[in-house]
Amino acid sequence: MTFQFRLYPTPEQEKQLGITLDLCRKLYNSAKEQRETDYKQEGKTITYAMQQNELPALKQQFPAYKEVHSQVLQDCLRRLDDAYQRFFRGEAGYPHYKSADRYVSFTYPQPGAVLRTFAKAGSIYLPKIGVVKMNAHRPFDQAGVTQINVKRYADHWMVNISVKAPDVEAGAAVESTVGIDVGLSSFAALSDETKVDNPRYLRKAEKRLKREQRRLSRKQRGSRNRQKARRKVAKTHQKVARQRKDFLHKQSCRIVRDHDLIAVEQLKVRNMVRNRRLAKSISDAGWRQFITYLSYKAKRQGKRLVQVPAHGTSQTCVCGADVPKTLAIRIHNCKVCGLIQDRDVVSAKIILQRALKIAA
Ligand SMILES: [Zn+2]
Incomplete structure (x- = not known):
C-alpha cells in the first residue's frame, strides 16, 4: 500500500533535493557506461555487487556524493541492475541513458534503518535532506514503512511512502x-x-x-x-x-x-x-x-x-x-x-x- 503526500521543502531543502536527484541520475548513467565499456573492452560482466563496492571510492573521488544517503545511491545501482535483468529476461528493451526529465525520483529502500523519527506530525525526516514539511492528510503505520520514494513533478515534490499491509492471522475473519x-x-x-x-x-x-x-x-x-x-x-x-x-x-x-x-x-x-x-x-x-x-x-x-x-x-x-x-x-x-x-x-x-x- 502506498501513500502519496505532497512535500513542502524550504528553498534550501529544495535545492538539496534537486542536487540529490541530479547526482543519482549521473551515477545511474556512469554505472551504465561502466557496464558497457568493461563489457566491450574486456568481455567482463559488471554486477550490482561490484558497482556497490565501488561507492566508497566514488565518494572519495567526488565528495559531492557524500551528501547523498548511501541507501539512495545503492538504489540507483539497483535500478540499473533491474533494468539490465529485465532486458536479459526479454521483458524490456535495452536500458537507456536517463535525461533529467526521465529520472525524476530517488528512493530510500530500507527506511527502517534510517527512519529514526518522523518529526512532529506533518513532516518527514529524509536523511541528508532534513525534516521536510509534508501534507500527511491521513495516518499510516509508521512502523510498517518499507520504502520511501521522493518524486519531482513540474512544480512540486511528492513523497510515496510504501507501508506493508498489516499481517492477517490465518483463519481470522478480517473483513477488508x-x-x-x-x-x-x-x-x-x-x-x-x-x-x-x-x-x-x-x-x-x-x-x-x-x-x-x-x-x-x-x-x-x-x-x-x-x-x-x-x-x-x-x-x-x-x-x-x-x-x-x-x-x-x-x-x-x-x-x-x-x-x-x-x-x-x-x-x-x-x-x-x-x-x-x-x-x-x-x-x-x-x-x-x-x-x-x-x-x-x-x-x-x-x-x-x-x-x-x-x-x-x-x-x-x-x-x-x-x-x-x-x-x-x-x-x-x-x-x-x-x-x-x-x-x-x-x-x-x-x-x-x-x-x-x-x-x-
Ligand atoms: Zn459531506
Missing part, C-alpha cells in the same frame, strides 16, 4: 472492503485513498500505436506500403494489448488478495465513450476487462465483487450532501461536512458505501 472508481487522471482511485497510475510504458506504447494507425490511413488502398503498414499496426496492437493485460492482471490480483469485498461501478461503457474527454481514460485502461478479471479472481478466492449503479457517484458526498461538479473540478469540497479530497477518491468511497448497503 474497498471501493474502486475509474480515475480520470490515473487508472483508478481506491476508497482507501490510494491511487493506481497508468504505467508510463503503456501510455507510450499507446501513443505509438495511434501514430502508426494514422500513418496507415494515409497509405493508398491495395498498395504494398499499405500492407506493410497494416502489419506494423497489428504487431504494435498486439504488444499494447499484452502489456495492458499484464498490468490489469497485476492490479486485479493485488486488490483481490488484499480485500474481501470489492465494490465497482456498473459501467455503461458505450455512454461514456461518447463523452470524448472520458473516452481516452476508459477505453485505454480497459476498465471492462479489469472488472472481468476482478470478477473471476474474486470468485476463485471466495471473495465478493459488488457492482453498484453508477448514477451520481461523482455528485454527492459521503455524508449524503449534493456536491455538484463538472469534469474540470478535481477536488471534492463539501460545504456540509467539510470533506476536501480528490474527487475520484470520494467517488470510490461512495461506491463502497452503496456496495455495503447492497451486501447487507
Whole structure:
C-alpha cells in the first residue's frame, strides 16, 4: 500500500533535493557506461555487487556524493541492475541513458534503518535532506514503512511512502472492503485513498500505436506500403494489448488478495465513450476487462465483487450532501461536512458505501 503526500521543502531543502536527484541520475548513467565499456573492452560482466563496492571510492573521488544517503545511491545501482535483468529476461528493451526529465525520483529502500523519527506530525525526516514539511492528510503505520520514494513533478515534490499491509492471522475473519472508481487522471482511485497510475510504458506504447494507425490511413488502398503498414499496426496492437493485460492482471490480483469485498461501478461503457474527454481514460485502461478479471479472481478466492449503479457517484458526498461538479473540478469540497479530497477518491468511497448497503 502506498501513500502519496505532497512535500513542502524550504528553498534550501529544495535545492538539496534537486542536487540529490541530479547526482543519482549521473551515477545511474556512469554505472551504465561502466557496464558497457568493461563489457566491450574486456568481455567482463559488471554486477550490482561490484558497482556497490565501488561507492566508497566514488565518494572519495567526488565528495559531492557524500551528501547523498548511501541507501539512495545503492538504489540507483539497483535500478540499473533491474533494468539490465529485465532486458536479459526479454521483458524490456535495452536500458537507456536517463535525461533529467526521465529520472525524476530517488528512493530510500530500507527506511527502517534510517527512519529514526518522523518529526512532529506533518513532516518527514529524509536523511541528508532534513525534516521536510509534508501534507500527511491521513495516518499510516509508521512502523510498517518499507520504502520511501521522493518524486519531482513540474512544480512540486511528492513523497510515496510504501507501508506493508498489516499481517492477517490465518483463519481470522478480517473483513477488508474497498471501493474502486475509474480515475480520470490515473487508472483508478481506491476508497482507501490510494491511487493506481497508468504505467508510463503503456501510455507510450499507446501513443505509438495511434501514430502508426494514422500513418496507415494515409497509405493508398491495395498498395504494398499499405500492407506493410497494416502489419506494423497489428504487431504494435498486439504488444499494447499484452502489456495492458499484464498490468490489469497485476492490479486485479493485488486488490483481490488484499480485500474481501470489492465494490465497482456498473459501467455503461458505450455512454461514456461518447463523452470524448472520458473516452481516452476508459477505453485505454480497459476498465471492462479489469472488472472481468476482478470478477473471476474474486470468485476463485471466495471473495465478493459488488457492482453498484453508477448514477451520481461523482455528485454527492459521503455524508449524503449534493456536491455538484463538472469534469474540470478535481477536488471534492463539501460545504456540509467539510470533506476536501480528490474527487475520484470520494467517488470510490461512495461506491463502497452503496456496495455495503447492497451486501447487507
Ligand atoms: Zn459531506
